Amino acid sequence: MRHFDQVLLAATFELATQQAITDGHCALVAAGYAQRDAHGTVSDLWVDLHFRYEGRASLLRAWVARTKPMCLATPADVEVPRTIALHPATAVFADRFAPSAQRQYVEAKPLAVRRVADGRAEACIGSVDVAVQAGLVVRKRWQPTMVWCLYEPAKADALTWGLDRPHRAEGRVVA
Incomplete structure (x- = not known):
């Protein structure tokens, strides 16, 4: 089932949300x-984004x-990696499959794969293909x-969270 006529890609969910609000589209998050920042400290989460756009974007x-x-x-x-490249959202899988590997956080799973292919990490959490x-x-x-x-x-006047709306949205989505 196709829900949108066009999907636009943004570099981050933050940028997708900003662009969707500015252009009047939907944002997929x-x-x-x-x-995480360069030191591995969590710097932003979905819940932060959700509350940051309260009043400007509705679920x-x-x-x-x-x-x-x-x-x-x-x-x-x-066989046993000493370093692992991963997207922060996949950290639980690094805990499970390579708990002793030193972590290198990147902004997308393909970038984690590239780090291993380039020899900058010994393992990654990535998409199989x-x-x-x-x-x-x-x-x-x-x-x-x-x-x-x-x-x-x-x-x-949006104070409801859109739970009574139909599931099909028209137009474009930014993800």
Whole structure:
């Protein structure tokens, strides 16, 4: 089922939300959104974004969907990685599959794969197809679910969270 005529990509969920409000589109944000600074400290979360845009964006719909298959991947010659590149939202999988590896946080799973392919990390949490395409060995594989939140620019009188609205939105979405 296709919900939007056009999907525009933004570099971050913050930018997607700003652009959606400015241009009058919807914004698609993962409830698992987490951002860390260069030192690994959490610097932003979905809940922060949600409250930051209160009054400017309203939650139109939320749903659960499976992600692309994910993996712990390494070069063929690495059995026990000392370093792991990952997106902050996937930290629980690093805890599970490479708990002693030193973490290198990046802004997207493809960037984690690239760090391993470039020799800057020994393992990554990435999407299976991207890791395989980069020539890495898939050591563990799983396919979790993610909660997705669809926001629309708030109406002047918007105090409800859109729970009574139909599930199909028209126009464009920024993600």
